[in-house]
Amino acid sequence: MNNDDQMLRISQYYSGIYAQQLTQQGEGKTKRRRKKNKGDDVNGAMMMMMRKRKLSDEQVNFLEQSFGHEHKLESERKDKLASELGLDPRQVTVWFQNRRARWKTKKLEEEYSKLKNEHETNIVDKCRLENEVLNLKEQMCEAKKEIQRVLTERDGVSINSPTTSSLSMEAAMDPPFLGEFGFDNSFYGPSHEGLEWVNNLYNMPYHM
């Protein structure tokens, strides 16, 4: 930016700056800690002109309202805002650019924390399901032991014999038994881990 532009900018700021100064004096909610520049001479006034100004609450609120309505800024709207707020149109442009950047950052942060939460609940879920599988395997193991115990008690009786009592293997291994657990052999994959004994029972010669 060349000097002419700089001076043009300065002159454009001039009226607005002092208007702002007046409006800001009544607000005074926040304490102004350090005051550079006692500003009592021409150089001081010049510095005040060139100094980067914090926009007033009123100006920011207005801009925020406008941003909430539409993130993009057409030149017509920009000029309108600038004149209504006593700002350089360039300031309005810059404000919208920065505001869009802040908005994007915030959105990314929100998205990140959402994904993080989802990930965490998925981990908890996975853990719960793994425990459930362990419990079911345990139940299966107990059932197997119980069946073996019953079979052992009937020592000497062939399980393949159609003449056995109601506790025959056909009865014990009724298809609905598996159905209740909702399992099929594909559940544990090709190894059939944990269900081998079921298959073996059908082919069991006499004792295991």
Added chain:
DNA sequence: CCGTTACAAAATTTTACGTCA
């Protein structure tokens, strides 16, 4: 096509201001 203008996004710098030792 080529230069110009206007604008946007992203990155960076500058400034104002609060906090804290």
Added chain:
DNA sequence: CCTGACGTAAAATTTTGTAAC
């Protein structure tokens, strides 16, 4: 209290890319 270092948010600038004319 005062002061300087430090951190942070916001304003402004720079760089780069793109579309319209």
